[in-house]
Amino acid sequence: MSSLVPASQLGAAWATAVVSFLVAAVYLYFAYRLSQRDVAPGARLASNQFALWWGGIGVTAVVSGIEVALAAAGALALPGALTIYLVSILIDCAFLWGLVGFLVFVYTGRYHLLELTAFYAWFYITVLYFVFLRVPSGVLYSAGAVSLTYSAAAVPLLEVVIVLGLIVPEIVGAILYLSLAGRAPAGSAQRLRIWLVGGGILLWFAIDVVVPSSTAAWGLVRTVLELVPGAMSLIAFYPPSWGPARLRTGDRTPKGGSVPSDERSKGERPAAAGETEGVR
Numbered sequence: 001m002s003s004l005v006p007a008s009q010l011g012a013a014w015a016t017a018v019v020s021f022l023v024a025a026v027y028l029y030f031a032y033r034l035s036q037r038d039v040a041p042g043a044r045l046a047s048n049q050f051a052l053w054w055g056g057i058g059v060t061a062v063v064s065g066i067e068v069a070l071a072a073a074g075a076l077a078l079p080g081a082l083t084i085y086l087v088s089i090l091i092d093c094a095f096l097w098g099l100v101g102f103l104v105f106v107y108t109g110r111y112h113l114l115e116l117t118a119f120y121a122w123f124y125i126t127v128l129y130f131v132f133l134r135v136p137s138g139v140l141y142s143a144g145a146v147s148l149t150y151s152a153a154a155v156p157l158l159e160v161v162i163v164l165g166l167i168v169p170e171i172v173g174a175i176l177y178l179s180l181a182g183r184a185p186a187g188s189a190q191r192l193r194i195w196l197v198g199g200g201i202l203l204w205f206a207i208d209v210v211v212p213s214s215t216a217a218w219g220l221v222r223t224v225l226e227l228v229p230g231a232m233s234l235i236a237f238y239p240p241s242w243g244p245a246r247l248r249t250g251d252r253t254p255k256g257g258s259v260p261s262d263e264r265s266k267g268e269r270p271a272a273a274g275e276t277e278g279v280r
Contacts, residue, residue, distance in 0.1 A: 002074055003072060003073065003074035004071040004072075004139060004140070004141040005072045005141050010072055012216040012217075013071065013141070013144065013216070014069070014072055015216075015220070016065075016068050016219065016220060017065045017066075017068045018065070019065075019223060020062070020064050020065030020223065021065045023058075023061050023224065023226075023227060024059070024061035024065065025058070026058075026227055026230070027054050027055065027058030027230060028059075030054040030058075030230045030231075030233065030234050031051045031052070032055075033234055034050055034051040034054060034233065034237065037237055043105070045111065046101065046102050047102075049099070050098065050102040052094065052095055052097075052098030052099075053095045053098045053099040054095075054233070056092070056095020057095060059095075060091050060092065060095075063087065063088055063091065066084075067081070067146045068144070068145070071141050071146050076146065078136065078139055078148075081139040081146060082136050082148065085131070085148060089124060089128070089131075093120045093121075093124045094120075096166075096169075097117065099170055100116060101116050103174065103177050104173065107176045119169075123162075123165050123166075126165070130154070130155070130158050130159070133152065133155065133158075134151075135151045135152045136148045136149070137150060143214055143215050143216055144213070144215070144216030144219040144220065145213065145219060170201065171205060174201040174202045174205075175198075175202070177198040177201070178194060178195065181194040181195055181198075189244075192244060192247060193247070196232045196233065196235060196236035197232070197236050200229035203228065203229045203232070204226055204229040204230075207222060207229070208222070235247070
């Protein structure tokens with residue numbers, strides 16, 4: 001089997017694979033550290049869901065690196081590429097479920113697991129239908145990434161539904177999460193953590209959308225830049241010695257992170273336990 005990658009691009013392809021593995025290791029480290037946070041028992045699942053988000057991105061990077069390496073080695077045909085793509089979609093649905101689940105819990109104080117699981121199961125099935133409706137017919141390597149080619153045109157309405165399902169829940173959830181900053185005392189560690197975590201989530205999606213991937217070099221740049229939001233989340237909960245002092249020393253707030261009544265603005269409802277539990 002001949003390589004999908006032109007001889008002139010083989011070096012860049014192997015570099016892309018190596019960078020993918022290195023980036024994956026960083027993401028998996030983020031996930032491991034975040035999963036070890038000391039949280040209340042009722043918030044443990046939410047903490048693990050947040051770790052799943054970063055770990056899932058790391059696993060996706062591993063899968064992408066393997067796929068590019070197989071393409072460069074001339075060992076990737078349509079059956080293998082289609083299998084990898086379907087596995088990648090499943091991983092994406094899993095880590096998006098984790099992210100949205102974390103955001104929902106922090107904002108509402110409840111998990112809503114049945115609704116979220118049903119939504120992402122529906123989303124996965126919808127994407128599968130969309131893929132097979134287009135009839136995968138080949139494999140293409142371009143700009144440092146492997147993609148499928150199709151023999152049928154995409155259904156525009158279904159494509160819009162998938163794009164909205166892919167980004168809207170996460171972005172809306174991150175914005176609502178950031179709104180909790182107004183319930184934390186001004187200048188507090190809690191408020192800074194909210195900005196770091198919520199802002200990092202929005203930044204990750206912004207980088208994914210704004211930074212082009214028209215060449216292998218740009219693809220590598222985007223991959224590396226997307227580590228910044230993960231580092232922001234890690235710093236929020238494990239501040240380094242050079243980080244803001246208020247993160248290192250914490251706040252004098254009650255256990256669970258609730259804002260004392262005398263520090264809330266007049267007319268603002270008290271924060272539920274789950275709203276701040278995940279951002280201590």
